[in-house]
Amino acid sequence: MHRVEDLKIWNKSIKLTKAVYLLIANLPLDEKFGLTSQIKRSVISIPSNIAEGAGRNSQKEFKHFLSIANGSAYELQTQLLLIIELDLITKDKVQPIIELCIDIQKMNYALQQKL
Template identity: 50%
Template structure:
């Protein structure tokens, strides 16, 4: 691989951020600095940490950044569940984002396992 841009997990995470931003545009204006801000930060952190870890010189560092990305993914999943509980998004939107995030989760787990061998 020549670049982190070649990683499918990075590509999918960027795709997910785009989808996330479209979903949270419909959140109430009063959530701009609350849940909306938290979701933006956690979702962006996923692809950012994949890219940053790829750029590190050591496998151990790369694995650590992938674990941080996975933690941010779990944060985002939790935040969207809260958003759905507050009726900010519907069940279909939650299912769509969850399906994509679970796919990314599996890819991250696989990559982390390969690096740790």
């Protein structure tokens, strides 16, 4: 069992979640139940699954939940790229968040290898 607040990946994923929420506040209202909703589910899934895995009783279970979190990070990355492709928000505003997402993916992979 790991103390989730001590995990760098969890803290970084909380930072990602906040950045994404601030970014998508700028999306058009007609995206509220479409892309906005899907992005929120994806980004919230990342720290939530890291936390759930950290609270489990085995390294194997932790690794499983890290895998789910990583899938959500890739889903989020795709959705952020769609925001750019659909010209909903400019690339210069979205790119730093994509880079943070990729950093979390790398951290996740490294942590899974360590376990």
